[in-house]
Amino acid sequence: MCGIVGYVGGQNAAPLLVEALGRLEHRGYDSAGVAVVGSQLRVTKRAGRVRDLAEVLPKRMPGRVGIGHTRWATHGPATDANAHPHTDESGAVAVVHNGIIDNAAALRARLVDQGVSLVSDTDTEVFAHLVALSDADTLEGKVVDALDAVEGTYGLAVVHAGFPDRVVVARNGSPLLVGVGDKEMFVASDLAALVRHTTTVAHLADGELATVTASGFTTFRRDLTRTQTTAREVDVDPSAYEHGPIDGRPRMYTEMLEQPASVERALRGRLDERFATAHLGGLEMDARELRAVRRVKILGCGSAYYVGQMGASLIEELARVPADAEAASEFRYRSPVIEPDTLYVAVSQSGETIDTLLAVEEIRRKGGRVIGLVNVVGSAIARACDGGIYLHAGPEIAVASTKALTTMFVGFALLALQLGRVRDLSVADGRRLVAGLQNLPAQIEQVLDGEERIAQAAKALAEAESLFFVGRVRGFPVAREGAQKFKEISYRHAEAYQMSELKHGPLALISPEVPTVAIVPDDELTDRNVAALHEIDARGGPLVVVTHAGVDLGDLRVERIDVPRSERELDPLLLTVPLQLLAYHAALALGHDVDKPRNLAKSVTVE
Numbered sequence: 001m002c003g004i005v006g007y008v009g010g011q012n013a014a015p016l017l018v019e020a021l022g023r024l025e026h027r028g029y030d031s032a033g034v035a036v037v038g039s040q041l042r043v044t045k046r047a048g049r050v051r052d053l054a055e056v057l058p059k060r061m062p063g064r065v066g067i068g069h070t071r072w073a074t075h076g077p078a079t080d081a082n083a084h085p086h087t088d089e090s091g092a093v094a095v096v097h098n099g100i101i102d103n104a105a106a107l108r109a110r111l112v113d114q115g116v117s118l119v120s121d122t123d124t125e126v127f128a129h130l131v132a133l134s135d136a137d138t139l140e141g142k143v144v145d146a147l148d149a150v151e152g153t154y155g156l157a158v159v160h161a162g163f164p165d166r167v168v169v170a171r172n173g174s175p176l177l178v179g180v181g182d183k184e185m186f187v188a189s190d191l192a193a194l195v196r197h198t199t200t201v202a203h204l205a206d207g208e209l210a211t212v213t214a215s216g217f218t219t220f221r222r223d224l225t226r227t228q229t230t231a232r233e234v235d236v237d238p239s240a241y242e243h244g245p246i247d248g249r250p251r252m253y254t255e256m257l258e259q260p261a262s263v264e265r266a267l268r269g270r271l272d273e274r275f276a277t278a279h280l281g282g283l284e285m286d287a288r289e290l291r292a293v294r295r296v297k298i299l300g301c302g303s304a305y306y307v308g309q310m311g312a313s314l315i316e317e318l319a320r321v322p323a324d325a326e327a328a329s330e331f332r333y334r335s336p337v338i339e340p341d342t343l344y345v346a347v348s349q350s351g352e353t354i355d356t357l358l359a360v361e362e363i364r365r366k367g368g369r370v371i372g373l374v375n376v377v378g379s380a381i382a383r384a385c386d387g388g389i390y391l392h393a394g395p396e397i398a399v400a401s402t403k404a405l406t407t408m409f410v411g412f413a414l415l416a417l418q419l420g421r422v423r424d425l426s427v428a429d430g431r432r433l434v435a436g437l438q439n440l441p442a443q444i445e446q447v448l449d450g451e452e453r454i455a456q457a458a459k460a461l462a463e464a465e466s467l468f469f470v471g472r473v474r475g476f477p478v479a480r481e482g483a484q485k486f487k488e489i490s491y492r493h494a495e496a497y498q499m500s501e502l503k504h505g506p507l508a509l510i511s512p513e514v515p516t517v518a519i520v521p522d523d524e525l526t527d528r529n530v531a532a533l534h535e536i537d538a539r540g541g542p543l544v545v546v547t548h549a550g551v552d553l554g555d556l557r558v559e560r561i562d563v564p565r566s567e568r569e570l571d572p573l574l575l576t577v578p579l580q581l582l583a584y585h586a587a588l589a590l591g592h593d594v595d596k597p598r599n600l601a602k603s604v605t606v607e
């Protein structure tokens with residue numbers, strides 16, 4: 001949430017910062033701004049997109065040191081005044097911030113008592129004033145003084161007209177990277193902003209600050225003692241971080257299409273055909289430790305939570321270990337019992353979601369073991385876990401998660417297989433699942449080939465104000481994920497329900513105006529599911545049924561979407577893909593900005 005960039009070097013900073021902000025827009029897109037230090041400090045900021053900022057950027061905004069920000073509002077609406085950077089009254093200090101200053105209200109009141117005029121509604125503005133009011137001789141000392149007064153989470157970058165050769169940055173709970181160039185240095189909240197310039201990066205740790213000048217960077221703690229954080233080369237393909245539509249198509253579309261390849265990457269080198277199992281070296285657990293696991297608890301937010309539910313089913317079915325998933329955002333608030341023989345699994349695309357990160361920290365504080373299923377390499381959650389695996393989905397830019405979600409499912413399937421094979425899962429079942437996993441990329445391709453038909457169904461669904469997504473057991477988390485995707489980008493009210501629960505209440509809402517998307521795989525529950533479809537049909541409710549060829553839907557009036565048959569345990573993945581396309585085409589039909597849905601941002605780094 002919110003993107004931060006910074007630059008110190010030989011180039012004109014302003015255009016470079018604006019270009020880098022364009023690559024961070026998925027982190028927040030309600031306003032943007034830059035501050036540049038030349039002969040004086042100059043700030044330009046605007047409510048709106050980065051392109052709106054680019055339009056008003058002065059032709060002459062000289063300066064080779066600067067910071068920039070793209071905002072996702074937390075304190076105060078999206079206005080020019082609330083956009084970052086924030087400055088002090090003299091205009092010497094500028095600050096960009098990602099995170100939340102929890103004691104901002106008290107600090108605002110204190111500053112007002114001291115005669116300071118506040119010009120925004122934000123929590124961040126206080127920081128600029130606190131830096132300006134510090135008596136310290138150095139910018140580092142001033143920033144530390146200000147940090148001593150604030151409570152909360154931050155990734156911060158500060159420039160000061162009196163110290164025109166540097167950017168000082170600080171991290172506590174929100175990501176911050178320093179990028180090393182040739183006689184130039186970069187700062188960013190996200191690798192995406194750096195890769196065009198450098199792939200040599202240092203990740204700051206929580207509690208760490210850095211001084212960044214054109215010739216390098218030094219890291220230190222709040223007591224000004226030095227730390228030894230160094231920069232490393234990261235193995236990434238810079239072109240994968242390009243923003244904006246590809247061939248005129250939203251990123252969500254290209255990311256959906258990439259799923260055969262991303263699933264293949266997630267599987268690569270992890271299947272062992274000879275012993276009919278999976279090898280996830282990153283777990284750092286031997287067979288004895290895996291056998292000692294008595295329970296699995298999965299934690300994630302939003303779609304990651306729903307895939308966690310699919311993962312829990314996989315683990316229970318294949319490893320016969322009790323498993324469940326819980327919203328990480330709720331977990332630590334109910335004072336959970338942390339058990340030594342439970343394996344906790346944190347699942348996150350960004351690796352930054354604060355709720356998931358705090359849940360991981362809570363578990364570790366209480367002595368529990370947590371492994372991560374994370375996409376972004378080196379991210380906070382990946383680093384906070386005891387071990388885990390990377391998903392290899394590649395950069396995901398669209399807010400609506402697609403390819404990361406399917407690789408999460410694969411991650412859970414691999415984990416379940418490995419856990420199962422050190423327990424009672426037979427070689428024959430292991431082989432069956434290995435083959436099933438290997439078939440997935442081609443089968444996803446087949447689902448994607450059915451896009452045209454799905455697009456037709458989506459257009460009809462887009463006209464409804466409200467709709468249901470229903471499924472049972474393995475199909476229920478699929479329905480939840482389908483409803484989530486649909487509401488996220490179409491802004492239609494989409495509610496997921498267990499098919500079995502319909503007649504206990506929600507059936508009252510079924511009418512010709514309220515369509516239902518039903519998940520009906522060919523499995524042990526097909527007959528019961530079909531019976532529920534009849535109940536919906538009898539009340540005039542339009543039906544879209546995602547199912548397998550051969551499932552007999554009799555004389556039901558339905559729009560039918562068939563997906564290829566997989567192994568039953570793996571069915572949820574292939575059933576999920578058409579729901580992504582449904583949401584996408586409904587959003588397109590409604591004329592929405594698919595990649596940047598209203599009120600949302602890609603990484604949720606605030607509670």
Ligand code: AGP
Pocket residue numbers: 301302303304347348349350351352353356399400401402485488602603604
């Ligand atoms: C998915 O489409 C959503 N944008 C959202 O629910 C997301 O899955 C959630 O915020 C978790 O993000 P993470 O995977 O980066 O932790």
